Amino acid sequence: MCLLGGIILEDSLNILAPISGKVIDLTTVNDPVFSKKMMGEGFGILPSDNYVTSPVSGTITLVAKTKHAIGITTPNGVEILIHMGIDTVTLNGTPFEIHVKVNDKVSAGQLIAIMDLTAIIKSGKDPTVIVAITNSDKLNDIKIHLGKVDSGQIVATTKFHSNSDKEVDVPTNYHQIAEAIIQNIGGVENVSSLIHCMTRLRFYLINDKLTNDSAIKNIDGIINIVRAGGQYQVVIGPSIDDIYAAVVDILGPKLSQNNSIKNDAPKSFWAEFKNYLNSFIHVLTGSMLPIIGLLGGSGILKGILGALCGYGILEKSSGTYLLFSAIGDSLYYFLPIILGFTTAKVLGANPITMAVVGGVLTYPSLITAGNEAIQLTVFRIPAHIMSYTSSVFPIIFAAWVGSYLEKWLKKVIPSVIRSVFLPIIEVILLSLLIYVGVGPVMLYLSKLLSLGVESIYFVNPALTGVLVSGLYQILVIFGLHWAIIPILVNDLAINGHSYLNAMISVTMVAQGAAAMAVALKTRDKKYRDLSWAATLSAFCGVTEPAIYGITLKYKRIFILSNIGSAIGGFLAGFFKVDAYALSGSLIGFPAFINPNVGVTSNLQGYVIAHIATLIVTFILVFVWGDKDPVSN
Structure with a gap:
């Protein structure tokens, strides 16, 4: 009898690829728990798409609360663990969409999950999908086929021990x-x-x-x-x-x-500080991660519209411009609504309730009152009405307060009426808190932060570029760059541009240039392919594959790439290169086109700084980097 699709044969089992990509040996994955086979035999896949299917037929026995892992048990008792990405448990399920639940029966090849590879990589995590046989001691003669594979193809074949059905589990205390x-x-x-x-x-x-x-x-x-x-x-x-x-x-x-x-x-002061810092970065990461790609894409669209209008190809009064301008501006304009939703999910508050609070902050009548400096009173308390469109920190603060307010309201509101009254009371209290209380202070601090960034920059733009660009990728390693993203978004929302983003952009090109130099130097085919992939990724604005897969492994190359970044930052500061959207590297060049006037000398400064960064970093790594990093 010979049934395909992961169905158990009399004494053997076929395990299919759960995702398209490149099958790699389990010992090479970047997690010692799996690479040392602590979880059993298996294999890894460097994924090339987002769709995860079941590698065997069986029953879903485990679905992680953070959605990053799924367990399946076959009819013969083989336990399969599909682990999507490495250390992705810290992302709290944001990049994953699960299509099964515990006790579901699945067939081999059936869709069980969707993973957002772009979001995982941008968060600094390794997207490798790991398939582990957690009770592989029941099996022998496990054969794994390495190399490129399409989802649903047979990757591993194994046989059972003849006496495996006689084994008796011993109760565990x-x-x-x-x-x-x-x-x-x-x-x-x-x-x-x-x-x-x-x-x-x-x-x-x-x-x-x-x-x-x-x-x-x-x-x-x-x-x-x-x-x-x-x-x-x-x-x-x-x-x-x-x-x-x-x-x-x-x-x-x-x-x-x-x-x-x-x-x-x-706890010691330092331990307390690290705990609060980690929590703060966790909130910023979780709230910003889902919208980073769309923020960058919106900025690129606005840059393209600016160029088309600047060259007279498109009129600002045309319907085409109005529609696409709305598409490019809407995310920034309604940012409090989106951030209210995403931040609430991270903090455990009600996402819909917080989105409504964001809607109150962007309500047209209140914005008009704020723009016309109309003095309003709420319960006879003077309220300083301001425009919160495109704001970042007031809604994040509101979501933080809301996470505690909800718990208190659940205690004081009877369960019979809770579903009706709790959400609206929470919206009322948080809206009052923002408009009558801390909102103006938060907005003032946001503007002060933006002004502070520009003030430091204008003391010496070139020196600021050297420091920011030379050190930024070090922040990426420790995950601290997520604390800078809200500053960039806040800068763009308040000023409409960001010098800081231009300095960060050149660091992406530097990492891509370093990976390119390694790709041309190494004789190892596997590493050369990895280096080219990392190069393209960095030029598209995602540097983690280049950092973790290439440059950081060889300290001299990482140091040289940061020197190249510092030189690029010097040029970006010298030419006062400005970014008009949250995008960068080579693919993000439209972000450096002024959306109001079109192409200016700013784009020329962008080209000089970025091309110089690419050339200098490439030469530094190619000439002074290791002769062949892999063999060495």
Whole structure:
């Protein structure tokens, strides 16, 4: 009997590619938990599209709350884990769309998820899809076919042990395992917070020197430990949910919206600062990530419209211009509505409620009153009406307050009437808070921030360019660049342009040029292909593949690329290159066309700074970089 599509044969199983791309050996993936086969045998795929299908027929047994992983069990008991991206648990499900739920029956090749590769890469994560057989000890003779593959093609074939059906599972005492873990990580008082993904417990510890690594590794049910991203990760595998529940039982406090357990043990100032900084960056990342691509695309469209009007090809009074101008401007104009929705999802507030609050901030009548400096009173309290269109920080602040306000309102409003009264009361209170209270202050601080950025810039534009461009990609490594994105958006919203964005743009070209030099130098075909892909990605404005896949691995190349960036930043500052939209690198050149007057000397400055960055960085890496980075 021979059935295709992942159906079990008498003693064998075919595993299909869940996504189109390039199959790679599991030992080469950038996650030690999988590359060291702690989770069992399997393979990785460098994806080329967004659609994830089931590699086998079976039952859905696990769907991660953060949507980044799905577990399937075949009729013969083989446990398959599909892990979409590396460390994507921190993205809280934003780039994923799941099409199945636990206990669903699926057929091999059936669509189970969609992953947004662009969003994952822009967030600095590796998009590699990993397929792991978590109970591969039941199998033998696993054959994996490496290379290019289309979704649905057979990638792996395996056979069962002849006596696998006689194996008996021994009951596990999860509470004892949890007690042993907590005891050897320094006790309850050493736990700052805890989250978990499909394979591991991720502890944030107050003092990670109090851990007993060898003791934890020897606990039954523990596969290994990993230290990464400020986390102490205990790798467990399929029993993660049971052990996590047991750990929560011992730690005591209730779970928050993002499934973290907070400990009130005293922390050092530095530990508190890092915790708040990580939380702040997490909120900014989650709120901005879904709209970054559309912000860039809108800016490019506005630049193209400006060029067409500047050259007399298109009239501003024409219907074509009005329509496409609305398409380019709408996201910026209604930014509070969109940010209200995305920020609420990150903070655990009601996204629809916060979108409505954003709608109040952009309500036409109130905007007109603000523009005409009409003095209004609300309950006899003077309200300083201002225009909040295109604003960033007031709605983020409102969403933060809303996340706590909702919890309080749920306690005081009876459940019988809660669904009707809670949302509208929350909208009223938050709108009053913004218009009568902190809104004008937040908007003033936003303008002050924008003015501060420009003031620093104009002290010495060229020197500012050297510092910003020379250091920016270092911020990318630590994920701190997400704290700058709202500053850029705020700058564009208030001033209509951003010198800072122009300086960041040249760093993308520098990383692409460095990857290009490596592609031409290396004799390793696999690495050459990777380098060319990273080059194109950087020239399209996404530098993470170049940084994590190429330049950062070879310190000299990374340093040389940053020197090239600094030179490009000097030229961008010297020519006072200005960006009119959140876009950059080579593909984003329309963002440097003034949308009001068309092509000016600003575009010439952009061309000089970016082409010089490309040439200088390429020469630096090609001449002074390693002869062949891979072989060395």
